[in-house]
Amino acid sequence: MRKRSEFSEKLFYLLTGMACLTIVLMITLILGNIFIYGRGHLSWEFLTASPEQGMTAGGIFPAIYGTVLLVFLMTVAVVPVGVMVAIYLNEYSSKTSLVYKATRLAVSNLAGVPSIVFGLFGLGFFVKFVGGNMDRLFYGGQLVFGQPAIIWAALTLAVLTLPVVILTTEDTLRSIPNEFREASMALGATKSQTIMRTVLPQALTGILTGGILAVSRGAGEVAPILFTGAAYFLPDLPSKLHSQFMELGYHIYVLSTQSPDVEATRPILYSTVFVLLALTFLLNLIAIVIRSQMRARLRRTG
Amino acid sequence: MNSGAMFSKLAVQVKPTVPAEGRRVPEIPAKIKAEEVNFYYGKTQALHSISLQIKERQITGLIGPSGCGKSTFLRTLNRMNDLVPAARLEGKVFIDGQDIYARAVDPILLRRKVGMIFQKSNPFPKSIYENVVYGVKINSYAKNRREMGEIVEKSLHDAALWDEVKDRLHRSAFSLSGGQQQRLCIARCLAVKPDIILMDEPASALDPISTAKIEELIFELKKRYTIIIVTHNMQQAARVSDYTAFFLLGELIEYDITTKMFTNPSRKETEDYITGRFG
Numbered sequence: 097m098r099k100r101s102e103f104s105e106k107l108f109y110l111l112t113g114m115a116c117l118t119i120v121l122m123i124t125l126i127l128g129n130i131f132i133y134g135r136g137h138l139s140w141e142f143l144t145a146s147p148e149q150g151m152t153a154g155g156i157f158p159a160i161y162g163t164v165l166l167v168f169l170m171t172v173a174v175v176p177v178g179v180m181v182a183i184y185l186n187e188y189s190s191k192t193s194l195v196y197k198a199t200r201l202a203v204s205n206l207a208g209v210p211s212i213v214f215g216l217f218g219l220g221f222f223v224k225f226v227g228g229n230m231d232r233l234f235y236g237g238q239l240v241f242g243q244p245a246i247i248w249a250a251l252t253l254a255v256l257t258l259p260v261v262i263l264t265t266e267d268t269l270r271s272i273p274n275e276f277r278e279a280s281m282a283l284g285a286t287k288s289q290t291i292m293r294t295v296l297p298q299a300l301t302g303i304l305t306g307g308i309l310a311v312s313r314g315a316g317e318v319a320p321i322l323f324t325g326a327a328y329f330l331p332d333l334p335s336k337l338h339s340q341f342m343e344l345g346y347h348i349y350v351l352s353t354q355s356p357d358v359e360a361t362r363p364i365l366y367s368t369v370f371v372l373l374a375l376t377f378l379l380n381l382i383a384i385v386i387r388s389q390m391r392a393r394l395r396r397t398g
Numbered sequence: 399m400n401s402g403a404m405f406s407k408l409a410v411q412v413k414p415t416v417p418a419e420g421r422r423v424p425e426i427p428a429k430i431k432a433e434e435v436n437f438y439y440g441k442t443q444a445l446h447s448i449s450l451q452i453k454e455r456q457i458t459g460l461i462g463p464s465g466c467g468k469s470t471f472l473r474t475l476n477r478m479n480d481l482v483p484a485a486r487l488e489g490k491v492f493i494d495g496q497d498i499y500a501r502a503v504d505p506i507l508l509r510r511k512v513g514m515i516f517q518k519s520n521p522f523p524k525s526i527y528e529n530v531v532y533g534v535k536i537n538s539y540a541k542n543r544r545e546m547g548e549i550v551e552k553s554l555h556d557a558a559l560w561d562e563v564k565d566r567l568h569r570s571a572f573s574l575s576g577g578q579q580q581r582l583c584i585a586r587c588l589a590v591k592p593d594i595i596l597m598d599e600p601a602s603a604l605d606p607i608s609t610a611k612i613e614e615l616i617f618e619l620k621k622r623y624t625i626i627i628v629t630h631n632m633q634q635a636a637r638v639s640d641y642t643a644f645f646l647l648g649e650l651i652e653y654d655i656t657t658k659m660f661t662n663p664s665r666k667e668t669e670d671y672i673t674g675r676f677g
Contacts, residue, residue, distance in 0.1 A: 190483055275520040279583070282478060283533035283590055284510030293532070294522060 127373075134370030137363040143371070146331050151351060152360035156368050161333050162246070162326075162341035163315060163375065169250035170257065170314050175307050177254070178261025179296075185262075186269040187291055207259035211319040218252030218324035219244075227338075240338055247337040249325030256320055257310035264309060268302025269295065304387045308380055315376050318345040328354070344372040429454040429594065429624045430475060435489035437470055437648075439482065444470045446649045447489065452641070457616065457625045459639030459656065461632065463671070467648040468628045472596050475626065476512035477505040493594070510537060513592035517599040519579035521571035521586070526563050529571050529582055530554060533590035549589055557585035558615050577608025581615065588619075595619065597627040601634065613638050632672060636660050644668045 145155030181199065189196040227241035227248060235241075272295055280290040296303075318326075326346040334341040348368050355361040428451040437445035445467045452458050460468040473479045474491060477498065491498050498508055510533070521529050530550045531540070540546040550567070554560040559581040563574070571582055580600060587595060597616070601609040616625060616638050629635050635642055636656060643653040644667070652659065652668045663669045 273520075275516060275518060276522060278478065278481070278516065279520045279522065279586075280532070281481060282476065282509055282514040282516075283536065283586065284506055285533070285536050286506050289536055293536075298523060 130366060130369050130373065133363070134366035134368075137367040138370065142364075142367060147329060150356050151329070151364065152355070152357055153364075156342075156344070156347060156364075156371065158330055158333055159342040159344045159347040159368070160371065160375065163344045163372075165334060166246060166250050166253065166321070166325075166341065166343060167311055167315050167379065169246065170253040171307055171311060173251055174254035174257050174261050174310055175303065178258050178306065178310075179265050179303055181258075181262045182265035182269055183291060183295075186266050187287070187295065203259050203262050206255070207263075211256060211317050212322075214252055214256045214320040215322050215324060217255070218248055218320055222248040222251050223324055243338075244323065244325040244327075244340055245338040246325050246334050246341045249321040249341070249343075252320045252324045253314045253317060256317065257314050260309045260313060261303075261306040264306035265299065265303050268299045268305075271302075272298050301387050301391055308384065308387070311379050312376055315379060316345060316372075318343075318349055321346060344368060344375065348372065426453040426456060428452065429493065430626075431490075431492040432471075432474075433490045433492070435471070435474060435487065435491060437467070437474060437479070437488075438486045440484040444648050445474070446647075448650045450643060450650060450653050452624065452626060454624050455620060455622070456640040457620050457627060457638055459635040459642045460626065460628045460645060461630075461635050461642060461671070462645035462651075464630075466645040468643075468645045469598055470648075471645065472598055472626060472628050475594070475596055476509050476514055478509075478514065480505055510590050511592055512594045512596060513587035513590060515580070515583055515587060515595065515597040515600045517602055519576060519583050519603070521574075521579050521582050524571060525568045526554075526571050526574070526582060527567040529586050530589050532586060537590060539589075539591070553585040553589040554582075556588050556619070557581045558611065558618070559585055575608070577604050577611055580604065580608070580612060584612075584615065584619075592623065594624045594626070597625065599628050599630060602630060609634070632660075632674075644671060646671070 142155040143160065144157050146158055147156065148154030181203075185196060185199060189199075223242065223244055227243065227245070231237060231240050231242040241247075276294050276298065277290055280294045281287075285293065321343060325340055326343045327340040328350055330340060330342050332339075348365065351361050351365040351368060352358075430452040432451075433449050435445055435448040436443065448467075448471060460472060462468050470479065474487060475493075475498075479485045479487070487499060493508075493512070496503065522532060524532075527550055530553050531546055534540050534546060534549050540549055551560060551564075554563060559578060562578060563582075566573070571579060574582060584595075584600075600616075601612045604612065613634065616627065619625060627635075627639060639656045641654065642656045642659045644651045644659070644663075644665075646667055652663060652665045654664070659668065660672060663672060
């Protein structure tokens with residue numbers, strides 16, 4: 097009897113250990129594979145040139161540029177809206193009100209919608225409805241905004257990442273002790289003054305965390321931009337809000353499935369994946385550095 | 399409940415114009431008048447028809463066991479209770495003859511006149527300077543940086559903190575000790591130029607030396623401000639306050655000159671509480 101129980105104990109211990117090993121192995125395989133095969137083709141020219149000869153040569157600069165611009169536009173759109181929603185939920189609404197419950201429900205459901213649905217929603221709402229109506233009203237029916245464009249792709253991604261920003265900001269707001277709000281109100285500050293001068297400055301690092309999470313989520317998504325603005329191939333960089341654009345994730349999809357010569361594009365494909373990963377890590381790193389500096393400054397002078 | 403309401407009326411009738419020694423003093427005008435104040439948190443009644451008059455430029459201590467309503471009463475005086483969901487007040491509170499719960503009164507402007515110091519010192523996570531100018535900026539009291547600097551210096555002086563912080567005004571308020579932080583909160587409050595200062599157990603989280611400094615300061619501030627202080631500490635109430643109000647279960651049991659309250663209380667409950675028999 098004793099032996100048997102010892103054996104099952106050890107077996108269970110081993111199983112949990114092996115499960116851990118699997119995940120480490122997986123990430124090592126993915127990153128290692130990409131690093132080994134992707135590194136070879138990397139060069140300054142690859143990073144700064146446009147694709148050539150049916151994407152079997154040249155670089156990926158338009159895709160890098162498009163990705164950065166897309167994520168930037170998305171952040172500009174999602175952070176203010178997300179923060180406002182969180183402020184309403186945490187600072188103004190009563191936890192039992194209908195508006196609060198409805199918003200809560202909307203946020204958690206939004207987080208569960210598959211990203212391809214966001215893509216179709218973006219096409220139907222932003223491109224066709226908003227863009228189409230803008231063309232009718234301001235451009236006399238000429239096709240300007242009523243087609244896939246970087247602004248619509250960015251807004252679609254913003255809707256997708258909205259729950260992340262709302263939830264992290266709300267958590268931060270909740271963690272700010274009420275005594276600061278009371279102190280401010282007792283000095284004759286209005287509610288909005290209290291929020292702008294006391295609550296938000298203290299929530300800044302948390303809002304930034306929400307921004308980081310939104311960026312790393314948004315930069316990797318392909319489905320939402322598939323119909324809303326990403327282009328198969330463009331030699332020119334997007335120069336207007338209604339330009340189409342190349343994007344790294346979508347470029348990877350194109351290289352791996354739509355290429356005329358799969359063998360020839362394979363090294364480029366590997367290197368593009370490498371660049372996408374590096375770029376995502378870099379964006380995260382920048383945000384983390386800003387956040388830690390802000391924390392240090394808060395500690396020094398407040 | 400009814401008998402309580404009756405008692406509180408009786409207590410008010412003991413007019414504290416003649417000190418215990420029998421020496422006559424000129425009548426001090428009332429700054430605050432509460433009339434039949436009932437206060438509810440949802441369905442729970444926290445105050446039962448409180449009526450009392452608080453004298454101008456005197457220190458009034460509110461004492462009583464935890465949950466007796468003394469803090470709730472304090473917070474009705476600057477309408478901080480408005481911020482509590484489902485809170486409701488009946489009755490009238492007059493400051494300088496103006497009903498502060500009248501429709502025309504803006505609670506924001508009221509709070510500029512009636513400052514408040516909290517139990518736990520709560521400076522903002524900003525510099526010492528920024529803490530003091532917070533209310534000044536909101537009220538646009540200062541026209542330029544020089545005026546702002548003058549207000550900061552004066553407020554810190556009046557809060558007996560200037561000499562300790564004048565060389566590090568731009569350091570974090572959190573670099574100060576607990577007692578200094580509480581005096582910074584007082585300076586921040588003074589900078590808004592209030593008439594009345596409400597203090598909710600301002601020294602309960604401080605060591606004896608810091609407490610002594612705060613008490614000394616409160617005594618100094620009395621010259622220009624009407625001060626109402628909630629305290630758990632009997633000795634503190636006896637030391638600093640001119641008048642004392644004793645609350646029990648949301649009712650005002652007794653309100654009188656402090657020396658009379660502590661030497662010859664009219665009510666048995668007061669005597670029991672003061673001598674430490676309960677609470």
